[in-house]
Amino acid sequence: xxxxxxxxxxxxxxxxxxxxxxxxxxxxxxxxxxxxxxxxxxxxxxxxxxxxxxxxxxxxxxxxxxxxxxxxxxxxxxxxxxxxxxxxxxxxxxxxxxxxxxxxxxxxxxxxxxxxxxxxxxxxxxxxxxxxxxxxxxxxxxxxxxxxxxxxxxxxxxxxxxxxxxxxxxxxxxxxxxxxxxxxxxxxxxxxxxxxxxxxxxxxxxxxxxxxxxxxxxxxxxxxxxxxxxxxxxxxxxxxxxxxxxxxxxxxxxxxxxxxxxxxxxxxxxxxxxxxxxxxxxxxxxxxxxxxxxxxxxxxxxxxxxxxxx
Numbered sequence: 001x002x003x004x005x006x007x008x009x010x011x012x013x014x015x016x017x018x019x020x021x022x023x024x025x026x027x028x029x030x031x032x033x034x035x036x037x038x039x040x041x042x043x044x045x046x047x048x049x050x051x052x053x054x055x056x057x058x059x060x061x062x063x064x065x066x067x068x069x070x071x072x073x074x075x076x077x078x079x080x081x082x083x084x085x086x087x088x089x090x091x092x093x094x095x096x097x098x099x100x101x102x103x104x105x106x107x108x109x110x111x112x113x114x115x116x117x118x119x120x121x122x123x124x125x126x127x128x129x130x131x132x133x134x135x136x137x138x139x140x141x142x143x144x145x146x147x148x149x150x151x152x153x154x155x156x157x158x159x160x161x162x163x164x165x166x167x168x169x170x171x172x173x174x175x176x177x178x179x180x181x182x183x184x185x186x187x188x189x190x191x192x193x194x195x196x197x198x199x200x201x202x203x204x205x206x207x208x209x210x211x212x213x214x215x216x217x218x219x220x221x222x223x224x225x226x227x228x229x230x231x232x233x234x235x236x237x238x239x240x241x242x243x244x245x246x247x248x249x250x251x252x253x254x255x256x257x258x259x260x261x262x263x264x265x266x267x268x269x270x271x272x273x274x275x276x277x278x279x280x281x282x283x284x285x286x287x288x289x290x291x292x293x294x295x296x297x298x299x300x301x302x303x304x305x306x307x308x309x310x
Contacts, residue, residue: 003030004248005119007108009066010241011039011126012049013082014089014220018303019125019241020050021213024057025306026249032111032120033062035104039126039171040078041086043068046126049087051095056213057310060097066104066130070172078167081224089223090216108134112141121248124150124179125241127168132175135182147185149248151241152176153261153274154191155290162272166191169263170272177263186288188261189243190274193254193291197243199236203300213310239303246299247291253298256291260284 006029010016023029034054036047047065054061069075082088100107108130112120122145124131135142152168159165169176180186199221208218224237247254260282264273276290 003028004121005030005032006121006123007032009035009037009124009130010050011037011046012053013040013086014224015239015241016125017053017220018217018239019245020053021057022242022245022303022306024059025310028249031061033064033107035064035066035107035130037066037126037130038068038075040082045086047099051097052092055095055097062100064100064102064104064107067133070129071174076171090219104130105134109138109141112144117144118146121146122148123244125244127171128175128179129172132178142182142184145184149187149244151189151244153188155276155278157191157195160191164270165272169274173263173265173272177265180261180263180287187247188288188290193294194238194240194243196294196296197239197299206304210308213307242303246302250302253295254291255293256289258286259290260286261288261290
């Protein structure tokens with residue numbers, strides 16, 4: 001069986017970094033490219049971080065810089081979680097992997113036009129600005145997308161940047177609204193699932209014993225764990241973005257429902273909320289597989305196995 005072709009759209013972010021490492025370590029996936037977007041930190045840092053991660057993995061996957069601001073709003077960032085670089089926790093060398101000259105949105109458009117229809121999955125790990133912009137500029141590519149598998153939103157867990165909104169959706173709700181309305185199959189890994197993928201002291205110790213890459217992963221986790229453990233009172237931190245790649249590799253580790261998801265773009269109180277019709281109380285047609293559960297032990301076993309292979 002040939003590898004699944006994916007484009008990772010990302011705003012690294014320590015958990016984005018672990019997701020990228022998991023993808024690059026998995027022969028079932030062919031990462032065609034990484035497109036950086038402004039989110040956790042500004043674009044000049046996210047594209048740099050993406051190149052550092054690719055080099056850490058010993059790969060030469062091309063990295064493209066995409067949009068530096070949301071469609072219609074000022075950029076909101078998350079240095080309070082990820083540190084001033086987005087990858088605080090351990091110092092990595094300056095990347096030597098060149099940034100591609102093409103814009104990330106152009107790369108998405110050109111790739112979807114070039115590849116056979118239904119063979120490329122989009123994996124957004126940050127705000128959906130690049131994806132929505134590509135769809136707006138080139139509507140012909142939408143039907144060629146196999147599936148969109150994204151980290152974002154929340155229903156039972158509420159939000160993590162406001163009481164109602166998860167960060168990725170909140171940063172660019174107009175982009176999220178457009179993507180959820182695109183008509184292609186969507187899998188959503190929301191806070192409801194990712195908050196069950198908590199790190200542990202034992203797993204971090206295991207990472208630290210795995211050599212250079214494991215040491216880096218452990219250091220990243222140590223850094224952003226401090227925020228989540230204080231906020232949630234948990235013993236570990238949720239690894240949000242790796243759930244996207246894990247779902248592609250092992251969907252049996254997850255469960256959810258096909259439901260309707262709409263994005264709030266008007267309310268001051270609930271801006272960026274994923275209005276998830278989990279209980280089917282409207283007549284709106286399902287447009288997303290909304291994941292609610294994850295096999296935590298299976299998830300971290302998969303992470304350990306693959307990272308150990310880099």
